[in-house]
Amino acid sequence: MNRQILLVALAATGAVAIASCSGPADKRAASAERPSAAAAPFAAAQDPLLAAAEPFEALTEQAFDASPAALEAILTEARTKVAPARLRLSPAAAGKLDEITTRLPDLIHRQDRARTALSSMEAYRILVMAQDPATAKAPVPVSLLDYAGFKYSAQLKSRPAAWGAMSASVREARAEWSKISGSVRSNGLKGAFEEALGGMEDGARLKNPALAQYAAATELALVDLLEEHLARR
16 A cells, blocks of 8 residues: 555544554553552652743744744743753753753744744754653653654645754654663554554655644644553553
8 A cells, every 4th residue: 555545544533553463462561560659759759841841842833823922921821831940850851941941932033933943843852851760650762753753744834844853853753662662562563653653754755744744743633642551561
């Protein structure tokens, strides 16, 4: 089947299709393996990092469509949530985050939408990478797959599209996927994710905007399912 057609089908069927690919072994693993109660306090302690990351993700999603006023409101929320999160960052990471939050108001004011999206996603990356991998709510590579997908999408929407940078973003996604693919017990989910990454690679290589857009949207949808799948284990 043509990869673009397959990706459109995956995007259309969404969670229902992937859920139907999970066999009994997946369900048994989901019910048998739960996060331990002892880990809960540590996960809760990391909430400020995730809470601060969420508005930066929202900025990336809305950077190309929302009004400057709406983007400024999201940035204000992000700054409020960054304050407690900074306590969990290294000095170097905190400094980089400060640079981004200082730069964003000017980017929003000048309606430099591509750089607004990409800068916001870098802030997201700094925050999710600060988590302790042993106690993170979701595996850190899953969050970095989110990062790579959003970055790829922003690079696609740049004018001109940053095809070379998009290929680099897929390589980043491949590297993160290799860290967790062995833990994915659903063959349907694993195959769909491989197909989405392949579509992103082809979209960038062929400079095909439609394929790149479908593939990136599919990858981002599958990241949500991947997080749920791994959280049940």
